Amino acid sequence: MPDCIELICIVCPVGCELRVTVQGDDIVVAGNKCPKGEQYAVHEVVSPVRFVQSTVRLLGSKTERRLPVKTDKPVPKDKVLQVAAAIRRLTCRVPVHLGEVIAENIEGLEVNVVATKTVTA
Amino acid sequence: MTVAVVGGGPAGMAAAISAKKAGALKVVLIERAERLGGVLPQCIHSGFGLSYFGQDLTGPEFAELLGREVEAIGVEVWLQSMVTEAYPDRSLLISRAEGISLLKPDAVIFAVGARERPRGAIAIPGSRPAGIYTAGTAQYMTNIQGYEVGKRIFILGSGDIGLIMARRFTLEGAKVEAVAELMPFPGGLSRNVQQCLKDFGIPLLLSHSVIEVMGRERVEAVKVAKIENGMPVAGTEKVYEVDTLVLSVGLLPEVELLRQMGLTILPYTNSVTVNQFFETEIPHVYVVGNGAGIWDLVDHVVVSASTAGAASVANWGVERSEAFVEPCRDVRLVIPQRILLGADEPPVLWFRAGKPLSVSKVTLLRGTEVLASRGYLSLRPAEMATFPLRKEHYEKLKPGDRLTLCVSEVGSDA
Ligand SMILES: Cc1cc2nc3c(=O)[nH]c(=O)nc-3n(C[C@H](O)[C@H](O)[C@H](O)COP(=O)(O)OP(=O)(O)OC[C@H]3O[C@@H](n4cnc5c(N)ncnc54)[C@H](O)[C@@H]3O)c2cc1C
Ligand code: SF4
Secondary structure (H helix, E strand, O other), rough: OOOEEEEEEEOOOOOOOEEEEEEEEEEEOOOOHHHHHHHHHHHHHHHOEOOOOEEEEEEEEOOOOEEEEOOOOEEHHHHHHHHHHHHHEEEEOEEEEEOOOOHHHOHHHOOOOEEOOOOOO | OOOEOOOHHHHHHHHHHHHHOOOEEEEEOOOOOOOOOOOOOOOEEEEOOOOOOOOOEEEHHHHHHHHHHHHHHOEEEEEEOOEEEOOOOOEEEEEEEEEEEEEOOOEEOOOOOEEEEHHOOOOEOOOOOEEEEHHHHHHHHHHHHHHOOEEEEEEEOOOOHHHHHHHHHHHOOOOEOOOOOOOOOOOOOHHHHHHHHHHHHHOEEEEEEEEEEEEOEEEEEEEEEEEEEEEEEOOOOOOEOOOOOEEEEEEOOHHHHHHHHHOOOOOOOOOOOOOOOEEOOOEEEOOHHOOOOOOOOOOHHHHHHHHHHHOOOOOOOOOOOEEEOOOOOOOEEEOOOOOOOOOOOOOOEEEEEOOOOOEEEEEEEEEOOOEEEEOOOOOOOOOOOEEEEEEHOOOOOOOEEEEEEEEEEOOOOO
16 A cells, blocks of 8 residues: 655645655655655655654743744754754743754754843843 | 834834834834834744745744844834824824833834634533633743643634644643534634644634533533534534543734724724735724734734835825725735825735635726736635736726725636
C-alpha cells in the first residue's frame, strides 16, 4: 500500500492542495500548479522542519512576565513538541535584547533559542 | 504642519514614519498603552514582515524594528495617552497623565485597530460557565501573562487567531481536541491550516458548530454538530470533553471615534468609506489598518498606512472629484470605496473574495461596460487581493461614476 499524504503548499498564496504518494523511494506529487510545489512536497515528506516560537519566564522585569523567543534555525518537525517542552523549562533575567541567545544547542539539535524582544527593566 | 496619528500599532507607526518622510514638520503618535506595537507583542509567532522587512519575523520583532524607525525619524510619541473624543473639525480631545488636552492638527490619521467580536455575538445555548475565551484574550493570557488557559481545548471558528492559538496551546502542552468552522471552507490562511492544525493532527471540522456548552461552574464539555442551512443535522452530534472553549469568530474595526465625527459606517467593511489614500469623507481625516477594514497581513497594513501617511502632507486642493466602487457578486469587500480622480498615480483596489475560487476573472464595471479586468489563479476569503488599476483605465473614470468590482470563476483548474 503506498502512503498518501495530503498537504497544502505554502510556498505561495495560491495554496495548492497537494497529494503526495510515497512508494519505496518514489515520491509522486499531484495537485501542484508549479514545480515549486513539487519541491516543497518532497522536502515536506523527506525531512520536514519548522521554526518554533514560544515564551519563557522572565525574571526581574517590572512590566513583563514572559519573554517571547524563537529557534534561530528550524528543527525537525518530529522534534517540535520536544523543543517546545524544553523551552517551557527555561527562565531568563532582564536585561535581555532582541536576538540574544537564551539557550544554546537546545536538545542537542545545534539550534539556539533567541529572544524576540528587548526588555531592559 | 502637524499630523496626528491615533493608535501606535503597526498601522499607526507606519503612517507616522511615512508622514515624517514626506516632510511633515511635526508628527505626533498618540497611543493609549504604555508601549507601541498594538496587538503585535502578543503575536509571538512568525509570519510578519516578509514584504516590508524582507524577513520572516515574529510580531514582537516586527514591532520593535518598526518602533526603532519611529524613534530614528523623530516622530513625537505620546504614550498612555488616549483620544477620548474626535470632532468633525479634526480636533481631538486627549486624556494624558498630565491632564486633558485639545489638539487640532492639520491632518489626523486614525489607526485604532479592531476589537474581537464579543462572546455574546454568537448565541450558543447552555449555561455560561467559566472557561470560555475569545482567541485574542486567550492569546494575551498565554503569551503576555503566562497563564495556562486550559488543558483540553475546543476551538470554534477557524480564523487565523484561532488557528495560531491551536498550535500555541499544543506547544504549551495542552490538548486541542478539534477546531469547528461553520463555513464549508477555513477562515484563516492555508499556511496556518497546514502548520497549526495538520502538523499536530488537530481535526478541522468544516460546516460544524458548537450547539451546546455543558458544565455549571467550568466548561465540562461541548456538543458539536454538522450544520446545514443554519440547522444542526440530526445524528451528527458529538460531545467533546473539554475544560475550555475558545472562540475565534473575527474582528470588528474600532469605529467609535469615526462615528463621533459624524461619518457613516458601511455594513460590509464595518467601517467608513475611504479613497485610495485612505482619506475619509472629511478632508484630511484618514483611517488605516484594521480600523479601516480587517486586513490579513501586517505587511499589507503597513503598505496601506504608508500611503495615507504620505498623502496626509499633500495638498489635494478643494475641487475634488470622485468615482465610487462597490463590491458585487462574490467580492466581499473592496477598499477604497471612493476613487479620487486626477492623482498622479492610478489607485490599487484591495478586495476579498466571498468564497474560495479557483482560476477567476475579476472585472471592474461601469454599469455593464467593462473598464478593466484581470485574471487570478486562485482567490480565498482569508486573503486580501489587489487589483491595480492601469493609468489608461484610471483616466477613463468620470466624476460621479458608479463602478462595481465583480469576480467570476473561469472554471477548470487547468
Ligand atoms: C491574534 C492575531 C494574529 C495575527 N497574526 C498575523 C500574522 O501571522 N501575520 C500577519 O502579517 N498579520 C497577523 N495579524 C494581523 C496584524 O497583527 C494586524 O493586521 C495588525 O496588527 C493591525 O494593525 P493596526 O495598527 O491596525 O491595529 P492594532 O495592532 O490593533 O493597533 C491599534 C492601536 O491603537 C491603539 N488605540 C486604539 N484606540 C485608541 C485611542 N482612542 N487612543 C489612543 N490609542 C488607541 C491601541 O492601543 C493599539 O495599540 C494578526 C492579528 C491578530 C489579532
Ligand atoms: S504549487 Fe506552485 S502555485 Fe501552487 S501553491 Fe505551491 S508554489 Fe504556489
